[in-house]
Amino acid sequence: MTQTAVETPLQVLEHEPYLQVTWRDTQTPARGFVVIDQLVTGIATGGLRMRPGCTVNEVGELAREMTLKMGAFGIHVGGAKGGIDFDSADPRAEEVRERFLQAVRPLLERFWVTAGDLGTQQEQLDRAFSRVGIDETSLHAAVVRAPDGAEVRSRIRQAFNTRTEGLKLSELVGGYGVAEAALAALEHRDIPAETARAVVQGFGAMGGSTALYLARAGVKIVGITDAQGLILNETRGLDVELLLSARTTGGVIDRSALRDDDMECPGDSWLSQDVDVLVPAAVSYTITADNCDQIRGKLVVEAANVPTTPEAEQRLLERGVTVVPDFIANTGAAAGAWWVILGEVVSPSGACSRLSAQIRPLVQDLMNRADETGTSMRTAGVQFAKENSQRLIREYGGAVAFRDLFPSTPQGLQFTEGDEGPATGLSHASDVADIAEAVIHSPNAAFPGAVDVVDVSLETGREPNGAACPAYWPGPADPDSAQS
Numbered sequence: 001m002t003q004t005a006v007e008t009p010l011q012v013l014e015h016e017p018y019l020q021v022t023w024r025d026t027q028t029p030a031r032g033f034v035v036i037d038q039l040v041t042g043i044a045t046g047g048l049r050m051r052p053g054c055t056v057n058e059v060g061e062l063a064r065e066m067t068l069k070m071g072a073f074g075i076h077v078g079g080a081k082g083g084i085d086f087d088s089a090d091p092r093a094e095e096v097r098e099r100f101l102q103a104v105r106p107l108l109e110r111f112w113v114t115a116g117d118l119g120t121q122q123e124q125l126d127r128a129f130s131r132v133g134i135d136e137t138s139l140h141a142a143v144v145r146a147p148d149g150a151e152v153r154s155r156i157r158q159a160f161n162t163r164t165e166g167l168k169l170s171e172l173v174g175g176y177g178v179a180e181a182a183l184a185a186l187e188h189r190d191i192p193a194e195t196a197r198a199v200v201q202g203f204g205a206m207g208g209s210t211a212l213y214l215a216r217a218g219v220k221i222v223g224i225t226d227a228q229g230l231i232l233n234e235t236r237g238l239d240v241e242l243l244l245s246a247r248t249t250g251g252v253i254d255r256s257a258l259r260d261d262d263m264e265c266p267g268d269s270w271l272s273q274d275v276d277v278l279v280p281a282a283v284s285y286t287i288t289a290d291n292c293d294q295i296r297g298k299l300v301v302e303a304a305n306v307p308t309t310p311e312a313e314q315r316l317l318e319r320g321v322t323v324v325p326d327f328i329a330n331t332g333a334a335a336g337a338w339w340v341i342l343g344e345v346v347s348p349s350g351a352c353s354r355l356s357a358q359i360r361p362l363v364q365d366l367m368n369r370a371d372e373t374g375t376s377m378r379t380a381g382v383q384f385a386k387e388n389s390q391r392l393i394r395e396y397g398g399a400v401a402f403r404d405l406f407p408s409t410p411q412g413l414q415f416t417e418g419d420e421g422p423a424t425g426l427s428h429a430s431d432v433a434d435i436a437e438a439v440i441h442s443p444n445a446a447f448p449g450a451v452d453v454v455d456v457s458l459e460t461g462r463e464p465n466g467a468a469c470p471a472y473w474p475g476p477a478d479p480d481s482a483q484s
């Protein structure tokens with residue numbers, strides 16, 4: 001059976017998405033979108049957001065970013081995203097979300113592994129999945145592919161419910177990865193962490209843990225902004241743990257907790273602080289051509305999605321400021337979740353160890369490539385991610401491959417007592433986790449070495465197992481007959 005998806009190699013940022021769906025609600029003005037940018041092993045991953053004004057273009061861009069993230073980290077899964085144009089604060093939001101899930105259910109059953117995103121918390125999404133009768137988890141499409149779904153479910157439950165230093169997997173690993181990316185970039189620029197100064201915009205899931213782990217590594221966090229403004233302490237730096245304990249669930253710091261010499265300043269003054277590293281961890285398009293010349297530091301490490309406009313990034317490149325792009329720096333949460341799903345790690349701190357081992361050489365390799373070629377790290381990273389995606393499609397199949405998502409045998413499992421903390425940063429995580437960690441050193445890990453660019457079509461000749469196939473699957477049912 002021939003399934004033709006694209007004729008040309010993966011053209012991340014330029015290619016048409018593999019699949020684009022628009023949904024119209026029958027009971028409210030809500031509209032919803034799913035974009036599957038790229039399938040790898042017949043599956044794609046990306047969150048579901050809900051916000052007024054959400055468009056199919058926005059969802060498409062984010063789906064492409066997911067392809068880049070998975071490619072850059074060598075995870076054999078494609079990129080996707082969902083979006084609903086509706087106010088998540090509206091009392092009808094939950095029912096709208098459920099009708100949307102029902103409408104796109106065939107995708108959720110098999111192809112699209114989704115998760116919480118802007119305006120949609122993971123718990124809300126899992127509840128909605130249960131109510132429409134798909135599963136207890138939004139990760140369903142991955143779970144049903146496992147040889148032992150119960151084991152995967154229990155692994156997901158344990159890892160996602162474990163708190164490390166009070167933080168859940170989603171709150172911990174993302175920011176930890178950003179901190180590791182920043183530390184690797186500092187090292188590359190010969191700036192010791194102990195002398196480095198940083199400012200972080202945003203103090204939510206990403207900004208909070210980024211600031212925490214940078215501070216743990218010795219970086220002086222001189223400024224943190226939240227939606228109410230900048231808190232600054234240029235002399236002795238901020239007490240990040242104190243501020244975390246004074247943080248509301250909305251990521252706003254209770255000002256009554258500030259020390260006498262902590263100052264309150266306007267939010268937009270975060271950009272002009274005398275620091276080595278700036279971490280945008282709040283909103284998109286915050287660094288623009290109009291304000292980027294205020295930046296005095298040498299590094300911008302993107303925790304938020306698309307915080308720097310292309311014009312600003314070009315200008316910063318010309319000024320010798322390195323931007324560590326979002327799809328490298330902020331992929332920790334998505335990668336960590338996938339490593340848990342695939343059984344490559346079984347706890348948040350295990351995910352941190354794995355992330356550290358992967359992101360540090362990746363950042364330094366991409367900085368080398370960018371320096372050597374005079375391009376931005378984003379350009380070097382996009383090329384690397386594209387090459388990796390093509391390799392993954394070649395090895396695991398693209399649009400119709402429906403196997404090899406999980407390793408068939410758990411060979412390579414290495415059990416250790418507790419989690420091995422990485423060399424820097426997460427010193428306390430290893431003290432907290434008390435479960436045995438299994439880390440499979442999988443062949444899927446990203447590899448910083450050069451990869452031959454190959455011309456890959458999504459045709460693979462592999463088919464799903466017929467018995468497990470839902471009725472809407474378009475291909476033949478006999479897996480052996482289709483094996484090339």
Ligand SMILES: NC(=O)c1ccc[n+]([C@@H]2O[C@H](COP(=O)([O-])OP(=O)(O)OC[C@H]3O[C@@H](n4cnc5c(N)ncnc54)[C@H](O)[C@@H]3O)[C@@H](O)[C@H]2O)c1
Pocket residue numbers: 170174201202203204205206207225226227228250251252267281282283284303304305330331333
């Ligand atoms: N949470 C994740 O797993 C994850 C993963 C990858 C990327 N991201 C991206 O990181 C960014 C932050 O996500 P999050 O999950 O930490 O959000 P969050 O809602 O937990 O926190 C947002 C923080 O930004 C602050 N903020 C809001 N508007 C601001 C403004 N104008 N100026 C300064 N601060 C402002 C809020 O007060 C809060 O502290 C988003 O772009 C998101 O898409 C998040």
